[in-house]
Amino acid sequence: MAALIDEADNFDVAPLRLTVDLAALCDNWRDLSRLSGRARAGAVVKADAYGLGIEDCGASLYHAGARDFFVAAASEGATLRAYAPEARIFVLSGIWPGQEEHFFDNDLVPVLASEEQLAFWMSVLADRGDHPCALQVDTGFNRLGLSVEEAMELAEDVSRPASFSPVLVLSHLHSGDTPSAEANRAQLQRFREVSTAFEGVEASLSASAGIALGADYHFDLTRPGIALYGGEAVNSVANPMRPVATAEARILQIRTASAGETVSYGGAHRLARDSRLAVASVGYADGYLRNLSGAGIALRDSVKTGAFGFIAGHRVPVVGRITMDLTIFDVTDLPQGAIAAGDYIELFGHNMALDEVARAGGTIGYELLTSLGLRYERRYLDGKI
Structure with missing residues:
Protein backbone atom coordinates (compact mmCIF):
# COMPACT_ATOMS: atom_id res chain seq x y z
CA MET A 1 0.00 0.00 0.00
CA ALA A 2 1.08 3.59 -0.57
CA ALA A 3 2.53 5.69 2.21
CA LEU A 4 0.08 7.36 4.57
CA ILE A 5 0.20 11.04 5.42
CA ASP A 6 2.53 10.68 8.42
CA GLU A 7 5.26 8.91 6.47
CA ALA A 8 8.02 10.88 4.79
CA ASP A 9 7.70 11.19 1.02
CA ASN A 10 8.11 13.74 -1.73
CA PHE A 11 4.58 15.07 -1.51
CA ASP A 12 5.49 18.56 -0.31
CA VAL A 13 7.87 19.20 -3.19
CA ALA A 14 6.28 17.24 -6.04
CA PRO A 15 5.40 19.05 -9.28
CA LEU A 16 2.05 17.24 -9.22
CA ARG A 17 0.28 15.79 -6.24
CA LEU A 18 -2.90 13.86 -5.58
CA THR A 19 -4.53 13.51 -2.17
CA VAL A 20 -6.91 10.58 -1.75
CA ASP A 21 -9.13 10.87 1.31
CA GLY A 230 -17.06 11.59 -4.94
CA GLY A 231 -18.42 11.86 -8.47
CA GLU A 232 -21.91 12.79 -9.60
CA ALA A 233 -24.16 9.84 -10.29
CA VAL A 234 -27.51 11.48 -11.05
CA ASN A 235 -28.08 14.30 -13.54
CA SER A 236 -29.44 17.66 -12.35
CA VAL A 237 -29.28 16.68 -8.66
CA ALA A 238 -26.93 18.19 -6.11
CA ASN A 239 -24.12 15.74 -5.44
CA PRO A 240 -24.33 14.50 -1.82
CA MET A 241 -21.04 12.60 -1.90
CA ARG A 242 -17.89 13.76 -0.14
CA PRO A 243 -14.94 14.69 -2.40
CA VAL A 244 -12.33 11.96 -2.29
CA ALA A 245 -9.60 13.12 -4.71
CA THR A 246 -7.79 16.45 -4.75
CA ALA A 247 -5.36 17.08 -7.62
CA GLU A 248 -2.87 19.94 -7.43
CA ALA A 249 -0.11 21.30 -9.67
CA ARG A 250 2.88 23.40 -8.71
CA ILE A 251 3.27 26.87 -10.18
CA LEU A 252 6.64 26.96 -11.94
CA GLN A 253 6.61 30.61 -12.94
CA ILE A 254 4.49 33.74 -12.66
CA ARG A 255 5.00 36.05 -15.61
CA THR A 256 3.56 39.34 -16.83
CA ALA A 257 2.20 39.90 -20.31
CA SER A 258 0.80 42.94 -22.03
CA ALA A 259 -2.63 43.56 -23.51
CA GLY A 260 -2.71 42.38 -27.11
CA GLU A 261 -0.17 39.58 -26.63
CA THR A 262 -1.18 35.95 -27.16
CA VAL A 263 -0.87 32.93 -24.91
CA SER A 264 0.24 29.33 -25.68
CA TYR A 265 0.17 27.34 -28.92
CA GLY A 266 -1.42 28.92 -31.95
CA GLY A 267 -1.89 32.23 -30.18
CA ALA A 268 -5.48 31.12 -29.59
CA HIS A 269 -5.99 33.46 -26.63
CA ARG A 270 -5.27 37.17 -27.00
CA LEU A 271 -5.03 39.16 -23.80
CA ALA A 272 -7.50 42.00 -23.42
CA ARG A 273 -5.54 43.57 -20.54
CA ASP A 274 -2.13 43.58 -18.96
CA SER A 275 -2.04 40.26 -17.16
CA ARG A 276 -0.23 38.04 -14.68
CA LEU A 277 -0.01 34.42 -15.77
CA ALA A 278 0.79 31.39 -13.61
CA VAL A 279 2.43 28.52 -15.50
CA ALA A 280 1.59 25.24 -13.73
CA SER A 281 3.26 21.85 -14.10
CA VAL A 282 0.30 19.88 -15.44
CA GLY A 283 -0.85 19.00 -18.93
CA TYR A 284 -2.73 16.48 -20.97
CA ALA A 285 -0.05 13.86 -20.27
CA ASP A 286 -1.34 14.01 -16.70
CA GLY A 287 -5.00 13.64 -17.61
CA TYR A 288 -5.65 17.39 -17.49
CA LEU A 289 -7.37 17.15 -20.82
CA ARG A 290 -6.56 19.45 -23.73
CA ASN A 291 -10.29 20.02 -24.06
CA LEU A 292 -10.14 21.95 -20.76
CA SER A 293 -8.15 24.69 -22.52
CA GLY A 294 -9.30 28.28 -22.29
CA ALA A 295 -9.26 28.78 -26.06
CA GLY A 296 -8.48 27.12 -29.38
CA ILE A 297 -10.60 23.96 -28.94
CA ALA A 298 -12.88 23.61 -31.93
CA LEU A 299 -14.85 20.56 -30.82
CA ARG A 300 -16.00 21.85 -27.44
CA ASP A 301 -19.54 23.23 -27.70
CA SER A 302 -21.23 22.96 -24.30
CA VAL A 303 -18.90 25.20 -22.28
CA LYS A 304 -17.01 28.03 -23.93
CA THR A 305 -14.76 29.25 -21.15
CA GLY A 306 -12.64 26.22 -20.32
CA ALA A 307 -11.63 25.07 -16.85
CA PHE A 308 -10.76 26.99 -13.71
CA GLY A 309 -8.27 26.26 -10.96
CA PHE A 310 -8.39 27.40 -7.35
CA ILE A 311 -5.66 29.19 -5.40
CA ALA A 312 -5.48 31.67 -2.52
CA GLY A 313 -9.27 31.65 -2.17
CA HIS A 314 -9.94 32.51 -5.82
CA ARG A 315 -11.06 30.71 -8.97
CA VAL A 316 -8.66 31.40 -11.80
CA PRO A 317 -9.28 30.52 -15.46
CA VAL A 318 -7.14 28.46 -17.80
CA VAL A 319 -5.95 30.67 -20.65
CA GLY A 320 -4.76 29.43 -24.02
CA ARG A 321 -4.25 25.82 -24.97
CA ILE A 322 -3.23 23.21 -22.42
CA THR A 323 0.00 21.53 -23.53
CA MET A 324 1.55 18.16 -22.73
CA ASP A 325 3.22 19.23 -19.48
CA LEU A 326 2.09 22.81 -18.78
CA THR A 327 -1.09 24.79 -18.24
CA ILE A 328 -1.40 28.56 -17.91
CA PHE A 329 -3.82 30.24 -15.50
CA ASP A 330 -4.78 33.92 -15.44
CA VAL A 331 -4.07 35.18 -11.89
CA THR A 332 -4.40 38.90 -12.67
CA ASP A 333 -7.30 39.38 -10.26
CA LEU A 334 -5.43 38.00 -7.26
CA PRO A 335 -3.89 40.56 -4.89
CA GLN A 336 -0.22 41.26 -5.46
CA GLY A 337 1.85 38.92 -3.32
CA ALA A 338 -1.03 36.48 -2.75
CA ILE A 339 0.79 33.68 -4.57
CA ALA A 340 4.34 32.86 -5.59
CA ALA A 341 6.20 30.38 -7.75
CA GLY A 342 6.25 27.06 -5.92
CA ASP A 343 2.67 27.37 -4.64
CA TYR A 344 0.07 24.80 -5.62
CA ILE A 345 -3.11 25.33 -7.59
CA GLU A 346 -6.06 23.00 -7.12
CA LEU A 347 -7.22 21.36 -10.34
CA PHE A 348 -10.16 19.56 -8.77
CA GLY A 349 -11.11 18.69 -5.22
CA HIS A 350 -12.92 20.45 -2.40
CA ASN A 351 -12.95 23.86 -4.08
CA MET A 352 -13.23 22.83 -7.73
CA ALA A 353 -15.80 20.06 -8.01
CA LEU A 354 -14.65 17.12 -10.11
CA ASP A 355 -17.69 17.12 -12.36
CA GLU A 356 -17.70 20.90 -12.83
CA VAL A 357 -14.16 20.66 -14.16
CA ALA A 358 -15.13 17.68 -16.32
CA ARG A 359 -18.05 19.56 -17.86
CA ALA A 360 -15.71 22.39 -18.80
CA GLY A 361 -13.97 19.85 -21.03
CA GLY A 362 -17.18 18.36 -22.39
CA THR A 363 -16.72 15.12 -20.47
CA ILE A 364 -17.56 13.41 -17.17
CA GLY A 365 -15.81 12.94 -13.85
CA TYR A 366 -15.13 9.28 -14.65
CA GLU A 367 -12.79 10.28 -17.47
CA LEU A 368 -10.84 12.82 -15.41
CA LEU A 369 -10.23 10.31 -12.62
CA THR A 370 -9.32 7.37 -14.84
CA SER A 371 -7.02 9.58 -16.95
CA LEU A 372 -4.77 10.58 -14.04
CA GLY A 373 -1.19 10.10 -15.17
CA LEU A 374 1.78 8.50 -13.46
CA ARG A 375 3.49 11.75 -12.45
CA TYR A 376 1.27 12.55 -9.46
CA GLU A 377 2.89 12.05 -6.08
CA ARG A 378 0.13 10.44 -4.06
CA ARG A 379 -0.83 10.89 -0.43
CA TYR A 380 -3.46 8.69 1.20
CA LEU A 381 -5.33 9.94 4.24
CA ASP A 382 -6.04 6.86 6.32
CA GLY A 383 -9.60 5.59 6.16
CA LYS A 384 -9.41 2.44 8.28
CA ILE A 385 -11.86 2.04 11.14
Whole structure:
Protein backbone atom coordinates (compact mmCIF):
# COMPACT_ATOMS: atom_id res chain seq x y z
CA MET A 1 0.00 0.00 0.00
CA ALA A 2 1.08 3.59 -0.57
CA ALA A 3 2.53 5.69 2.21
CA LEU A 4 0.08 7.36 4.57
CA ILE A 5 0.20 11.04 5.42
CA ASP A 6 2.53 10.68 8.42
CA GLU A 7 5.26 8.91 6.47
CA ALA A 8 8.02 10.88 4.79
CA ASP A 9 7.70 11.19 1.02
CA ASN A 10 8.11 13.74 -1.73
CA PHE A 11 4.58 15.07 -1.51
CA ASP A 12 5.49 18.56 -0.31
CA VAL A 13 7.87 19.20 -3.19
CA ALA A 14 6.28 17.24 -6.04
CA PRO A 15 5.40 19.05 -9.28
CA LEU A 16 2.05 17.24 -9.22
CA ARG A 17 0.28 15.79 -6.24
CA LEU A 18 -2.90 13.86 -5.58
CA THR A 19 -4.53 13.51 -2.17
CA VAL A 20 -6.91 10.58 -1.75
CA ASP A 21 -9.13 10.87 1.31
CA LEU A 22 -9.82 7.27 2.24
CA ALA A 23 -11.98 8.33 5.19
CA ALA A 24 -14.28 10.19 2.77
CA LEU A 25 -14.29 7.13 0.49
CA CYS A 26 -15.44 4.92 3.35
CA ASP A 27 -18.03 7.46 4.48
CA ASN A 28 -19.41 7.53 0.94
CA TRP A 29 -19.65 3.74 0.95
CA ARG A 30 -21.48 3.75 4.28
CA ASP A 31 -23.94 6.36 2.97
CA LEU A 32 -24.56 4.30 -0.17
CA SER A 33 -24.97 1.20 1.95
CA ARG A 34 -27.69 2.93 3.96
CA LEU A 35 -29.36 4.15 0.78
CA SER A 36 -29.34 0.56 -0.50
CA GLY A 37 -31.82 -0.37 2.21
CA ARG A 38 -32.13 -4.12 2.66
CA ALA A 39 -29.64 -4.79 -0.14
CA ARG A 40 -25.94 -5.14 0.54
CA ALA A 41 -23.68 -2.53 -1.03
CA GLY A 42 -20.70 -3.83 -2.96
CA ALA A 43 -17.91 -1.70 -4.38
CA VAL A 44 -16.73 -1.24 -7.95
CA VAL A 45 -12.94 -0.83 -7.97
CA LYS A 46 -12.18 -1.41 -11.65
CA ALA A 47 -9.70 0.81 -13.55
CA ASP A 48 -7.40 0.96 -10.51
CA ALA A 49 -10.30 2.12 -8.32
CA TYR A 50 -11.24 4.78 -10.87
CA GLY A 51 -7.65 5.96 -11.00
CA LEU A 52 -7.18 6.35 -7.24
CA GLY A 53 -5.40 3.09 -6.38
CA ILE A 54 -7.00 -0.32 -6.03
CA GLU A 55 -4.72 -1.40 -3.19
CA ASP A 56 -5.45 1.47 -0.80
CA CYS A 57 -9.05 2.02 -1.86
CA GLY A 58 -9.83 -1.69 -1.88
CA ALA A 59 -8.28 -2.29 1.54
CA SER A 60 -10.11 0.69 3.06
CA LEU A 61 -13.47 -0.36 1.63
CA TYR A 62 -12.90 -3.89 2.88
CA HIS A 63 -12.16 -2.64 6.39
CA ALA A 64 -15.27 -0.45 6.19
CA GLY A 65 -17.35 -3.56 5.58
CA ALA A 66 -17.59 -4.13 1.83
CA ARG A 67 -17.51 -7.83 0.96
CA ASP A 68 -18.52 -7.82 -2.71
CA PHE A 69 -16.14 -6.18 -5.19
CA PHE A 70 -16.31 -5.73 -8.95
CA VAL A 71 -13.30 -5.41 -11.24
CA ALA A 72 -13.03 -5.35 -15.02
CA ALA A 73 -10.13 -7.78 -15.49
CA ALA A 74 -8.75 -10.85 -13.75
CA SER A 75 -5.41 -9.12 -13.14
CA GLU A 76 -7.23 -6.45 -11.11
CA GLY A 77 -8.94 -9.15 -9.10
CA ALA A 78 -5.63 -10.87 -8.38
CA THR A 79 -4.19 -7.60 -7.08
CA LEU A 80 -7.23 -6.90 -4.93
CA ARG A 81 -7.30 -10.36 -3.36
CA ALA A 82 -4.33 -9.56 -1.09
CA TYR A 83 -6.23 -6.60 0.37
CA ALA A 84 -9.70 -8.17 0.58
CA PRO A 85 -8.99 -11.74 1.71
CA GLU A 86 -12.55 -12.89 2.46
CA ALA A 87 -14.39 -10.87 -0.20
CA ARG A 88 -16.20 -12.11 -3.28
CA ILE A 89 -14.45 -10.56 -6.28
CA PHE A 90 -16.45 -10.50 -9.50
CA VAL A 91 -14.64 -10.08 -12.83
CA LEU A 92 -16.94 -8.24 -15.22
CA SER A 93 -15.13 -9.27 -18.42
CA GLY A 94 -15.70 -12.94 -17.65
CA ILE A 95 -13.17 -15.67 -18.29
CA TRP A 96 -11.27 -16.69 -21.41
CA PRO A 97 -8.99 -19.62 -22.26
CA GLY A 98 -5.64 -19.27 -20.51
CA GLN A 99 -7.04 -17.37 -17.51
CA GLU A 100 -8.12 -20.34 -15.46
CA GLU A 101 -5.18 -20.17 -13.03
CA HIS A 102 -5.91 -16.51 -12.26
CA PHE A 103 -9.49 -17.35 -11.34
CA PHE A 104 -8.90 -20.49 -9.32
CA ASP A 105 -5.70 -19.39 -7.56
CA ASN A 106 -7.24 -16.06 -6.49
CA ASP A 107 -10.79 -17.30 -5.96
CA LEU A 108 -12.30 -14.91 -8.51
CA VAL A 109 -15.87 -15.10 -9.77
CA PRO A 110 -16.25 -14.75 -13.54
CA VAL A 111 -19.25 -12.78 -14.79
CA LEU A 112 -20.37 -14.74 -17.84
CA ALA A 113 -21.95 -12.63 -20.56
CA SER A 114 -22.29 -14.80 -23.67
CA GLU A 115 -23.06 -18.28 -24.90
CA GLU A 116 -19.37 -18.66 -25.80
CA GLN A 117 -18.25 -17.88 -22.27
CA LEU A 118 -20.88 -20.22 -20.86
CA ALA A 119 -19.67 -23.07 -23.04
CA PHE A 120 -16.06 -22.50 -22.04
CA TRP A 121 -16.97 -22.26 -18.37
CA MET A 122 -18.83 -25.57 -18.52
CA SER A 123 -15.69 -27.19 -19.93
CA VAL A 124 -13.59 -25.65 -17.15
CA LEU A 125 -15.94 -27.01 -14.50
CA ALA A 126 -15.73 -30.47 -16.06
CA ASP A 127 -11.96 -30.39 -15.48
CA ARG A 128 -11.74 -28.40 -12.27
CA GLY A 129 -14.93 -29.08 -10.34
CA ASP A 130 -17.26 -26.63 -8.65
CA HIS A 131 -16.52 -22.89 -8.70
CA PRO A 132 -18.97 -19.99 -8.43
CA CYS A 133 -19.85 -17.75 -11.36
CA ALA A 134 -22.21 -14.88 -12.11
CA LEU A 135 -24.41 -14.19 -15.12
CA GLN A 136 -24.79 -10.84 -16.84
CA VAL A 137 -28.05 -10.26 -18.70
CA ASP A 138 -28.64 -7.48 -21.20
CA THR A 139 -32.03 -5.93 -20.42
CA GLY A 140 -31.77 -3.12 -22.96
CA PHE A 141 -28.25 -1.68 -22.88
CA ASN A 142 -27.00 -3.59 -25.93
CA ARG A 143 -23.62 -3.94 -24.32
CA LEU A 144 -22.43 -7.11 -22.55
CA GLY A 145 -24.80 -9.84 -21.52
CA LEU A 146 -26.96 -12.78 -22.41
CA SER A 147 -30.25 -11.79 -23.96
CA VAL A 148 -33.28 -12.09 -21.72
CA GLU A 149 -34.42 -15.04 -23.86
CA GLU A 150 -31.06 -16.81 -23.52
CA ALA A 151 -31.08 -16.28 -19.77
CA MET A 152 -34.59 -17.65 -19.42
CA GLU A 153 -33.70 -20.74 -21.44
CA LEU A 154 -30.66 -21.30 -19.23
CA ALA A 155 -32.75 -20.94 -16.07
CA GLU A 156 -35.19 -23.57 -17.35
CA ASP A 157 -32.55 -25.98 -18.66
CA VAL A 158 -32.78 -29.01 -16.39
CA SER A 159 -29.85 -30.66 -18.16
CA ARG A 160 -27.26 -28.10 -17.07
CA PRO A 161 -24.54 -29.70 -14.91
CA ALA A 162 -24.90 -29.58 -11.13
CA SER A 163 -21.44 -28.00 -10.88
CA PHE A 164 -22.76 -24.93 -12.69
CA SER A 165 -23.63 -22.75 -9.70
CA PRO A 166 -24.27 -19.05 -10.41
CA VAL A 167 -24.24 -16.99 -7.22
CA LEU A 168 -25.41 -13.75 -8.84
CA VAL A 169 -27.41 -12.59 -11.85
CA LEU A 170 -26.89 -8.96 -12.80
CA SER A 171 -27.79 -6.32 -15.35
CA HIS A 172 -27.04 -2.63 -15.85
CA LEU A 173 -29.26 0.41 -16.40
CA HIS A 174 -28.34 2.56 -19.38
CA SER A 175 -30.21 5.66 -18.14
CA GLY A 176 -30.03 5.30 -14.38
CA ASP A 177 -28.57 8.80 -14.15
CA THR A 178 -31.88 10.16 -15.50
CA PRO A 179 -34.58 9.20 -12.98
CA SER A 180 -37.46 10.16 -15.28
CA ALA A 181 -36.31 7.90 -18.12
CA GLU A 182 -38.97 5.38 -19.07
CA ALA A 183 -36.20 2.96 -20.03
CA ASN A 184 -35.39 2.42 -16.35
CA ARG A 185 -38.81 0.96 -15.67
CA ALA A 186 -38.68 -1.15 -18.81
CA GLN A 187 -35.31 -2.60 -17.82
CA LEU A 188 -36.53 -3.17 -14.28
CA GLN A 189 -39.46 -5.23 -15.54
CA ARG A 190 -37.25 -7.37 -17.78
CA PHE A 191 -34.77 -7.93 -14.97
CA ARG A 192 -37.53 -8.95 -12.57
CA GLU A 193 -38.53 -11.68 -15.01
CA VAL A 194 -34.97 -12.98 -15.16
CA SER A 195 -34.28 -12.77 -11.44
CA THR A 196 -37.52 -14.61 -10.69
CA ALA A 197 -36.52 -17.39 -13.09
CA PHE A 198 -33.23 -17.82 -11.21
CA GLU A 199 -34.92 -18.56 -7.92
CA GLY A 200 -32.47 -18.67 -5.00
CA VAL A 201 -29.76 -16.76 -6.89
CA GLU A 202 -28.95 -13.24 -5.70
CA ALA A 203 -29.72 -10.38 -8.10
CA SER A 204 -28.08 -7.01 -8.76
CA LEU A 205 -29.32 -4.24 -11.07
CA SER A 206 -28.19 -0.90 -9.64
CA ALA A 207 -24.87 0.88 -9.83
CA SER A 208 -24.46 4.33 -8.19
CA ALA A 209 -27.30 6.01 -10.06
CA GLY A 210 -29.68 3.10 -9.72
CA ILE A 211 -29.39 3.18 -5.93
CA ALA A 212 -31.05 6.61 -5.99
CA LEU A 213 -34.05 5.21 -7.93
CA GLY A 214 -35.35 3.49 -4.82
CA ALA A 215 -35.98 0.10 -3.27
CA ASP A 216 -37.55 -1.47 -6.37
CA TYR A 217 -34.14 -1.28 -8.07
CA HIS A 218 -32.01 -2.55 -5.19
CA PHE A 219 -32.67 -6.33 -5.23
CA ASP A 220 -30.02 -8.18 -3.16
CA LEU A 221 -26.81 -6.33 -4.00
CA THR A 222 -25.98 -2.86 -5.29
CA ARG A 223 -22.80 -1.92 -7.14
CA PRO A 224 -21.76 1.68 -6.33
CA GLY A 225 -18.88 2.99 -8.41
CA ILE A 226 -18.40 6.68 -9.28
CA ALA A 227 -20.32 7.87 -6.21
CA LEU A 228 -17.80 6.13 -3.95
CA TYR A 229 -15.08 8.37 -5.34
CA GLY A 230 -17.06 11.59 -4.94
CA GLY A 231 -18.42 11.86 -8.47
CA GLU A 232 -21.91 12.79 -9.60
CA ALA A 233 -24.16 9.84 -10.29
CA VAL A 234 -27.51 11.48 -11.05
CA ASN A 235 -28.08 14.30 -13.54
CA SER A 236 -29.44 17.66 -12.35
CA VAL A 237 -29.28 16.68 -8.66
CA ALA A 238 -26.93 18.19 -6.11
CA ASN A 239 -24.12 15.74 -5.44
CA PRO A 240 -24.33 14.50 -1.82
CA MET A 241 -21.04 12.60 -1.90
CA ARG A 242 -17.89 13.76 -0.14
CA PRO A 243 -14.94 14.69 -2.40
CA VAL A 244 -12.33 11.96 -2.29
CA ALA A 245 -9.60 13.12 -4.71
CA THR A 246 -7.79 16.45 -4.75
CA ALA A 247 -5.36 17.08 -7.62
CA GLU A 248 -2.87 19.94 -7.43
CA ALA A 249 -0.11 21.30 -9.67
CA ARG A 250 2.88 23.40 -8.71
CA ILE A 251 3.27 26.87 -10.18
CA LEU A 252 6.64 26.96 -11.94
CA GLN A 253 6.61 30.61 -12.94
CA ILE A 254 4.49 33.74 -12.66
CA ARG A 255 5.00 36.05 -15.61
CA THR A 256 3.56 39.34 -16.83
CA ALA A 257 2.20 39.90 -20.31
CA SER A 258 0.80 42.94 -22.03
CA ALA A 259 -2.63 43.56 -23.51
CA GLY A 260 -2.71 42.38 -27.11
CA GLU A 261 -0.17 39.58 -26.63
CA THR A 262 -1.18 35.95 -27.16
CA VAL A 263 -0.87 32.93 -24.91
CA SER A 264 0.24 29.33 -25.68
CA TYR A 265 0.17 27.34 -28.92
CA GLY A 266 -1.42 28.92 -31.95
CA GLY A 267 -1.89 32.23 -30.18
CA ALA A 268 -5.48 31.12 -29.59
CA HIS A 269 -5.99 33.46 -26.63
CA ARG A 270 -5.27 37.17 -27.00
CA LEU A 271 -5.03 39.16 -23.80
CA ALA A 272 -7.50 42.00 -23.42
CA ARG A 273 -5.54 43.57 -20.54
CA ASP A 274 -2.13 43.58 -18.96
CA SER A 275 -2.04 40.26 -17.16
CA ARG A 276 -0.23 38.04 -14.68
CA LEU A 277 -0.01 34.42 -15.77
CA ALA A 278 0.79 31.39 -13.61
CA VAL A 279 2.43 28.52 -15.50
CA ALA A 280 1.59 25.24 -13.73
CA SER A 281 3.26 21.85 -14.10
CA VAL A 282 0.30 19.88 -15.44
CA GLY A 283 -0.85 19.00 -18.93
CA TYR A 284 -2.73 16.48 -20.97
CA ALA A 285 -0.05 13.86 -20.27
CA ASP A 286 -1.34 14.01 -16.70
CA GLY A 287 -5.00 13.64 -17.61
CA TYR A 288 -5.65 17.39 -17.49
CA LEU A 289 -7.37 17.15 -20.82
CA ARG A 290 -6.56 19.45 -23.73
CA ASN A 291 -10.29 20.02 -24.06
CA LEU A 292 -10.14 21.95 -20.76
CA SER A 293 -8.15 24.69 -22.52
CA GLY A 294 -9.30 28.28 -22.29
CA ALA A 295 -9.26 28.78 -26.06
CA GLY A 296 -8.48 27.12 -29.38
CA ILE A 297 -10.60 23.96 -28.94
CA ALA A 298 -12.88 23.61 -31.93
CA LEU A 299 -14.85 20.56 -30.82
CA ARG A 300 -16.00 21.85 -27.44
CA ASP A 301 -19.54 23.23 -27.70
CA SER A 302 -21.23 22.96 -24.30
CA VAL A 303 -18.90 25.20 -22.28
CA LYS A 304 -17.01 28.03 -23.93
CA THR A 305 -14.76 29.25 -21.15
CA GLY A 306 -12.64 26.22 -20.32
CA ALA A 307 -11.63 25.07 -16.85
CA PHE A 308 -10.76 26.99 -13.71
CA GLY A 309 -8.27 26.26 -10.96
CA PHE A 310 -8.39 27.40 -7.35
CA ILE A 311 -5.66 29.19 -5.40
CA ALA A 312 -5.48 31.67 -2.52
CA GLY A 313 -9.27 31.65 -2.17
CA HIS A 314 -9.94 32.51 -5.82
CA ARG A 315 -11.06 30.71 -8.97
CA VAL A 316 -8.66 31.40 -11.80
CA PRO A 317 -9.28 30.52 -15.46
CA VAL A 318 -7.14 28.46 -17.80
CA VAL A 319 -5.95 30.67 -20.65
CA GLY A 320 -4.76 29.43 -24.02
CA ARG A 321 -4.25 25.82 -24.97
CA ILE A 322 -3.23 23.21 -22.42
CA THR A 323 0.00 21.53 -23.53
CA MET A 324 1.55 18.16 -22.73
CA ASP A 325 3.22 19.23 -19.48
CA LEU A 326 2.09 22.81 -18.78
CA THR A 327 -1.09 24.79 -18.24
CA ILE A 328 -1.40 28.56 -17.91
CA PHE A 329 -3.82 30.24 -15.50
CA ASP A 330 -4.78 33.92 -15.44
CA VAL A 331 -4.07 35.18 -11.89
CA THR A 332 -4.40 38.90 -12.67
CA ASP A 333 -7.30 39.38 -10.26
CA LEU A 334 -5.43 38.00 -7.26
CA PRO A 335 -3.89 40.56 -4.89
CA GLN A 336 -0.22 41.26 -5.46
CA GLY A 337 1.85 38.92 -3.32
CA ALA A 338 -1.03 36.48 -2.75
CA ILE A 339 0.79 33.68 -4.57
CA ALA A 340 4.34 32.86 -5.59
CA ALA A 341 6.20 30.38 -7.75
CA GLY A 342 6.25 27.06 -5.92
CA ASP A 343 2.67 27.37 -4.64
CA TYR A 344 0.07 24.80 -5.62
CA ILE A 345 -3.11 25.33 -7.59
CA GLU A 346 -6.06 23.00 -7.12
CA LEU A 347 -7.22 21.36 -10.34
CA PHE A 348 -10.16 19.56 -8.77
CA GLY A 349 -11.11 18.69 -5.22
CA HIS A 350 -12.92 20.45 -2.40
CA ASN A 351 -12.95 23.86 -4.08
CA MET A 352 -13.23 22.83 -7.73
CA ALA A 353 -15.80 20.06 -8.01
CA LEU A 354 -14.65 17.12 -10.11
CA ASP A 355 -17.69 17.12 -12.36
CA GLU A 356 -17.70 20.90 -12.83
CA VAL A 357 -14.16 20.66 -14.16
CA ALA A 358 -15.13 17.68 -16.32
CA ARG A 359 -18.05 19.56 -17.86
CA ALA A 360 -15.71 22.39 -18.80
CA GLY A 361 -13.97 19.85 -21.03
CA GLY A 362 -17.18 18.36 -22.39
CA THR A 363 -16.72 15.12 -20.47
CA ILE A 364 -17.56 13.41 -17.17
CA GLY A 365 -15.81 12.94 -13.85
CA TYR A 366 -15.13 9.28 -14.65
CA GLU A 367 -12.79 10.28 -17.47
CA LEU A 368 -10.84 12.82 -15.41
CA LEU A 369 -10.23 10.31 -12.62
CA THR A 370 -9.32 7.37 -14.84
CA SER A 371 -7.02 9.58 -16.95
CA LEU A 372 -4.77 10.58 -14.04
CA GLY A 373 -1.19 10.10 -15.17
CA LEU A 374 1.78 8.50 -13.46
CA ARG A 375 3.49 11.75 -12.45
CA TYR A 376 1.27 12.55 -9.46
CA GLU A 377 2.89 12.05 -6.08
CA ARG A 378 0.13 10.44 -4.06
CA ARG A 379 -0.83 10.89 -0.43
CA TYR A 380 -3.46 8.69 1.20
CA LEU A 381 -5.33 9.94 4.24
CA ASP A 382 -6.04 6.86 6.32
CA GLY A 383 -9.60 5.59 6.16
CA LYS A 384 -9.41 2.44 8.28
CA ILE A 385 -11.86 2.04 11.14
